[in-house]
Amino acid sequence: MRNEHTTTTPILTDQLGTAEMSALVKQYTRMLVSYARARLNDHSLTEDLVQQTFLAAWEGRARFAGESSPRTWLFGILNNKIADHYRKHYRDPRMTLTDGQDVERFDSDGHWLNEHRPTDWQADETADKEIMFDVLARCLDTLPEKWRAAVEMKYLKQRDAKAICQELGLSATHYWQQIHRAKLRLRSCMGTALRQHSQ
Amino acid sequence: MSLINTLLLSCRKATYLMERRTMEALGTLDRMQLWTHVRVCAVCQVYAKQNAQIEELLEMRERTDATVDTTLLEQRIISAIVGKGSA
Numbered sequence: 001m002r003n004e005h006t007t008t009t010p011i012l013t014d015q016l017g018t019a020e021m022s023a024l025v026k027q028y029t030r031m032l033v034s035y036a037r038a039r040l041n042d043h044s045l046t047e048d049l050v051q052q053t054f055l056a057a058w059e060g061r062a063r064f065a066g067e068s069s070p071r072t073w074l075f076g077i078l079n080n081k082i083a084d085h086y087r088k089h090y091r092d093p094r095m096t097l098t099d100g101q102d103v104e105r106f107d108s109d110g111h112w113l114n115e116h117r118p119t120d121w122q123a124d125e126t127a128d129k130e131i132m133f134d135v136l137a138r139c140l141d142t143l144p145e146k147w148r149a150a151v152e153m154k155y156l157k158q159r160d161a162k163a164i165c166q167e168l169g170l171s172a173t174h175y176w177q178q179i180h181r182a183k184l185r186l187r188s189c190m191g192t193a194l195r196q197h198s199q
Numbered sequence: 200m201s202l203i204n205t206l207l208l209s210c211r212k213a214t215y216l217m218e219r220r221t222m223e224a225l226g227t228l229d230r231m232q233l234w235t236h237v238r239v240c241a242v243c244q245v246y247a248k249q250n251a252q253i254e255e256l257l258e259m260r261e262r263t264d265a266t267v268d269t270t271l272l273e274q275r276i277i278s279a280i281v282g283k284g285s286a
Contacts, residue, residue, distance in 0.1 A: 022277045029276065030269045038262035047272050054276045058283065110209025118245040129259075136256050155257050159222045180218045187249055 016061045025054055028074055035075070038133065039082055039152055041141045049085065053078045083156040083167075086149040090168045095145040102144075105184055121191055122198045131197065139189035147182040154179060208236045213243050217250055 029050060036046045056077050057064070064073055089095055105116040112118075140148060153164045165175050208216070213236040216229055225233065237243050 018281050021280055025273050025276050025280070029273045030263075033267070033269055033272070034261045034263040038260040043267075050272065051276050051279065055279060055283070058280050106209070106211040110211035112210050112242050117242050118249060120245060121249065132252075132256055133260050133262060136253070136260060137262060151257075154222065161222045176215065176219050180215045183218055183250065183253070184214065187246070187253060190253065191249070 049081045079156050086152050087167045090149040097146045121194045135190055135193045139186050150178045151182050208232045210243055
């Protein structure tokens with residue numbers, strides 16, 4: 001074990017050395033893991049991308065030179081790594097685009113079918129964030145892989161539809177339709193899970 | 200398509216526009232139709248509320264599993280950095 005100064009935020013300069021970098025690793029790893037784990041359904045991939053983030057930060061330390069906070073810098077790199085993963089995922093022909101479980105929620109006039117009408121979530125005002133995050137994570141895991149990738153890109157790329165469509169090789173209309181369907185499915189899954197939870 | 204759909208949108212179109220609205224500004228007609236639809240459609244009001252909640256959760260989400268120890272990962276990363284040296 002080396003002697004670390006974990007309690008103080010290291011001063012970042014272009015001379016960022018291994019000691020300062022190690023301190024950043026100790027300070028931010030847990031935070032980066034919990035952020036990435038909520039966006040990826042695979043724990044070892046999460047750890048891998050967090051490690052790659054620090055290695056990329058280390059290699060690019062001369063460019064960083066204290067221009068932003070280390071937190072912003074590291075999260076920026078991590079976001080790019082996760083987006084990259086989903087971009088490759090989306091373009092991989094082996095990934096599933098649809099599945100047999102998707103149901104029609106509207107009638108031919110576009111009105112809600114009775115059994116699919118959204119109803120109030122009993123738990124919505126009182127459920128604590130932990131439960132909501134957990135339910136959301138489990139519902140995201142049920143989406144077909146490409147839908148999941150399309151949804152994740154929206155938040156990783158700061159809702160920049162143009163950039164996302166370019167990266168995924170989609171038309172804007174196709175992209176809207178896909179995340180619309182994904183959102184309908186997510187909302188319905190969360191409703192079911194929250195009802196079960198409150199019983 | 201019924202007259203009411205032409206004036207007020209269908210629920211399918213309304214929920215679609217809600218999704219688009221989170222990423223780009225809607226045109227005036229779309230915006231007015233969506234606003235009116237949500238005013239008169241109680242079901243889409245519920246949808247809009249839950250959709251906003253989901254949007255917020257998707258932005259903020261974290262998954263902290265207290266049982267996961269990151270110490271080993273930290274050591275692995277530090278070794279990798281030290282291994283690369285400061286060249």
